Amino acid sequence: MADAIEVRGLERNFGDRRALAGVSFAVRSGEMFGLLGPNGGGKTTLFRILATLLSPTAGTARIEGIDVEGDAARVRGRIGVVFQSTSTDKKMTAMENMLLQGAMYGLSGEPLRSRASVLLARFGVLDRANDRCEHLSGGLRRRVEIAKGLLHGPAVLLLDEPSAGLDVGARRDLREVLAGLRQDGTTVLLTTHFMEEAAVCDRVAILDLGRVVALGRPDALCAESGTDVISVRTREPERFRAAVAARFGGTVTVVEGAVRIERSRGHEFVPQLVESFPGQVDAVTVARPTLEDVFIRRTGRAFAEASA
Amino acid sequence: MIVPALSLARREVVRFFRQRGRVIGALVTPVLFWLIMGSGIGSSFVGGGGDYLRYAFPGTTTMILLFTCIFSSISIIEDRNEGFLQSVLASPAPRASIVLGKVVGGALLGWLQAFPFLLLAPTVGIPLTVSGLAIAAVVLAASAVFLAAVGFFFAWRSSSVAGFHAIMNIVLMPMWLVSGALFPLAGAYSWMAWAMRLNPLTWGLSAVRTALTPSDPGPFPLPLSLAVVTGCAILAVLACALTIRSEK
Structure with missing residues (x-):
């Protein structure tokens, strides 16, 4: 059976700018796949090609084997x-939006209405079905959008930055919706620049400057280096970085004003570090690597720096 | 193609009546314009029986159509910016159904406002007849489709509402100004008379005028003007369909 999504050597140029520089990956049926990357990394370009709204310059993209x-x-x-x-049309109710969407996909009558109700109920918005969308919160509106996207029973659901513009509470809420989709075995491809959202996915591809810089299960990518990440706040990060590198070796970088050290058994390393540089360490944290650390290791830049 | 088109047209109508400002703006502005111009110029006007309020009456229906179609066209730009249009473009609904939905929706809105306005005709001494109203209804429908399609054609290419306003002032308003709504073709300088003859709205308005006041008819024969407006409406819709076909 063909993969749900298969992307091979995809390229897209906008004038001189290269938005996609040869991207390849495959998404299996029933998988939740995340495209993680900073703004300008190529996520939206890739999304628009998959949504049939943009032509690639080279390469192919197939959905269920169809080009x-x-x-x-x-x-x-x-x-x-x-x-x-x-x-969603904000002047229309959630149900009216669902029915309009259904009409675009050739659905009509009672089957459409009952399917719309089932989906609105599934996403917890059935009691607001007759409210105009302009009166729904951002989070509820996003739920209606997702219900709309599933109305015709698609083989693949594509979500572009589903949590963009949502507050923290609504983002948490959305992650639950996504987890529900994953449990149901809906094939989902989502783009995001939120690490916590990518962490919900079965697999992620990290995109930077139009290339896939990492691809795999989020936990596997994070565990890949086998190290902890020690982050130190200090007054002169560059000098401190050089001193730590000279003394202990290993990977030491400055990311967003903090000195970042990759080290196994980080908790044992911290006392040594603090004692070696008395008075210089203002704050220190030890953490398991996150997808952000995977990004930093692969690109040498922090996510926020790459977005800027 | 018909189901998506009708659903999109229905959306236009629902949206319109849920925005009170639009209803008031599209209906009150032309009537106000008509009353001010008509009463101000009053009997200073020599042509058309000497009563400007009466002369300007048929042209006001065209103005109602024009205003409504402009507002409907602006919604295309809003749909594009808000993301509604993207979701329609990503659906399997044929591209032509988007054109039909928008044009039929916009035209229907214009017609629903322009036609009832005709019922005010007796107030300026224009007697209403069933045949006159029936013909006017058909002509207004054809003119409405033409205007909605022209609006769609330009709005589709405009990235901002501000940009569309420029088009509106350069193309759509002048089209109405030289349609015979404000002054008759008969007394215009020859270059202007030619501009008026080339303007499809002049033909539509001529037909409305003839239908309402057969004793003081428009400049063109009724069957011919009806044919010209209908033909132009079909051409304009086809032009929209061709424009949108190239959209990915």
């Missing part, structure tokens, strides 16, 4: 797309 460029019309019937900007 998105060669047979866009068939692909459109098989994908559910949830865009970053809200696509």
Whole structure:
């Protein structure tokens, strides 16, 4: 059986700018796959190609074996797309939006209405079905968007930055919705620049400057280095970095004003470090590596720096 | 194609009536304009029976159509910016159904406002007849489709509402100004008379005028003007369909 999504050597240029520089990966049926990367990394370009709204410069992308460029019309019937900007009509009710969406996919009548109700209930918005979308919170509106995307029973659900513009509470809430989708075995591809959202996925591809810099299970990627990450706040980070590197060796970098040291058994290393540089350490933390650390290790830059 | 188009058209109508400002703006502005111009110029006007309020009456229906179609067209730009349009473009609904939905929706809104306005005709001494109203209804529908399609054509290419306002002032408003709504073709300088003849709205308005006041008809024969407006409406819709077909 064909992969749910198969992307091979995908390239896309905008004038001189290279948004995608040869991206390849495959998403299996039932998998939740995250495209993680800083803004400008190429996520949205890739998303738009998969959503049949942009042509690639080179390479291929297939949904269930169907080429998105060669047979866009068939692909459109098989994908559910949830865009970053809200696509619900705010002057219409949640149910009216669902029915309109259904009509775009050739659904109608009672089957459409009952399917819409089932989905609104599943995402906990059925009691607000007759409220205009302009009166729903950002989080509820996003739930309606996802319900809309699933209305025609797509083989693949594409979500572009589903938590963009949501507050912390609504983001947590959305992660629960995503976890539910994952349990149901819905094939999902989502783009995000939130680490915690990527961590919910079965696998992630980290995109930077149009390339895949890491691909795998989030926990496996994080555990790859086998080290802890020690982060030190100090007055002169550059001097401190050089001194630590000279004394202890290993990978020592300055990221966003903090000195970052990768080291196994970090808790044992911290006392040595503090005693070696008395009075210079203002604050120190030891942590297991996160996807952000994977990004830093692969690109040499922090996420925020890459986005800037 | 019909189901998505009708659903999109229905959305236009629902949205319109849920935005009170739009209803008031599209209906009150032209009527106000008509009353001010008509009463101000009053009997200074020599053509058309000497009563400007009466002369300007048929043209006001075209203005109602124009205003409504402009507002509907602006919604295309809003849909694009808000993301609604993207979700329609990513659906399997044929591209042409988007054109049909928007144009039919916009035209229907215009017609629903312009036609009831005709019922005010007796107030300026224009008697209403069933045949006159029936013909006017058909002509207004064709003109509404034409205007909605022209609005769609330009709005589709505009990235901002501000940009569309420029088009509106350069293309759509002048089209109405030289349609015979404000002054008759008969007395215009020859270059202007030619501009008026080339303007599809002049033909539509001529037909409305003839239908309402057969004793003081428009400059063109009724069947021909009806045919011209209908033909132009079909061409404009086709132009929109061709424009949108190239959109990925």
